[in-house]
Amino acid sequence: MSSGSIRMQNGIDVEKDALALQYTAPRATSPIAVSFISKYRSFLLMHALFALADTKVETINTLFGTIFVDMIRYMEEEWDNLLKHIETGELPDWEGTDHVRQWLVLKFHASPERAAELRAIGKAIQEPGWLVKVWPMLKVVIGIASGVYSAVIPKIRHYVGPDVQLRSLGFTASEAYVGTVYDPENLNLYKVACDDVVEYLDVSKEETASNLVAPFLIRIQWQVQPGHKYEVVLTNRDGMWRYRLGDVIEIEGFDPSDGAPVVRYVERRNVALRLGGAMLSEEHLAKAILAVQDKLGPLTEFTVVMDDRSITRRVGYLVETQGELGREADEAPDKLLREICRLNPQFQFGLDTEEMKPPTIRILKPGTFAEYRRWRIEVTNSGSGQTKVPVVMWDHGAREWILTRIEREVGHSILVESKNPGQVTDSK
Structure with a gap:
């Protein structure tokens, strides 16, 4: 969460930081010192390390549901390494943790039994409800998952299974x-x-x-x-x-x-994409892409850019899926077009006058949005809990960053490079 909220709720003034760094809050797995790690990946991994060492985890509380998914993704990537540290009790030397290491080493202890237990469970990331085996007492996952953040709900549900409650933190x-x-x-x-x-x-x-x-x-x-x-x-x-x-x-x-x-x-409000005579709101853009998951496959997250690779600009979706693309993924753009027209009749008018073309859908590498948050936090020196993926990405630097992480494009009509430099054509 934001440092301001945490400080107010717990009465931690800046002048008390030296004292607070020495303690672990009641009912928490991670020492307070973990909250002073500014590197996003290290911040989440350190939380994951202390949580994995504790068999009695009942609640995982994050600001946004996307942060929960990022933490579990990093935990997957570092699974063997995390278990080694739990077994030996040696605190990892992750980037950006040196300034809090002296307080964390006092709180971290070897647990060979827990490491062996986790190895027996294994990194069964494809198995629904895997985290209930990791934490048998897990009852609740808390995180904002309303509006555009609702796209992350199926991914969270896959991790925790049907019996763990998903709760919102509030408005x-x-x-x-x-x-x-x-x-x-x-x-x-x-x-x-x-x-x-x-x-x-x-x-x-x-x-x-x-x-x-x-x-x-x-x-x-x-x-x-x-x-x-x-x-x-x-x-x-x-x-x-x-x-x-x-x-x-x-x-x-x-x-x-x-x-x-x-x-x-x-x-x-006013987060929208104007194309021709139509204004597509954040709500329209989100509802449309979420409606094509039966074709495309379950989504983790998405953002939208103005796809200007051809003379006629298009609505360009950049999406990250939970796993393999659906068998009918190439039909997703056609259904997406119908959904946008249903939600916004102005868009239909633009199509009739040939001012617009069907949207494009490009698939990003797995973990792209987690790495986007990590990159954006480091570039802007902002808080780990405050960085969001925009529904419409206008920032040139952010757009250039994310466009380098495209794996493929789906649809019957795909934009391809022409023989003339700088030009593109529509190809069936």
């Missing part, structure tokens, strides 16, 4: 805690918190202060309507006044106990 933002989990079984249903002032801007109306509404005037007169979409506008206790979070929610209803709105997360 969180750096500026405030917007909503609490309303239904533990629903990863995208939140009750709006009352610690701060939340107002709502109807996305169908002009973006002016006069169109802001509170959830209700009195308890029997609602101002927000179920089924309508609103942008969240926040005034918090720390002096932030009518700040637009940029998050769009849909009103599901109201909690009968106190009348607080119950909402579903929809998308980030």
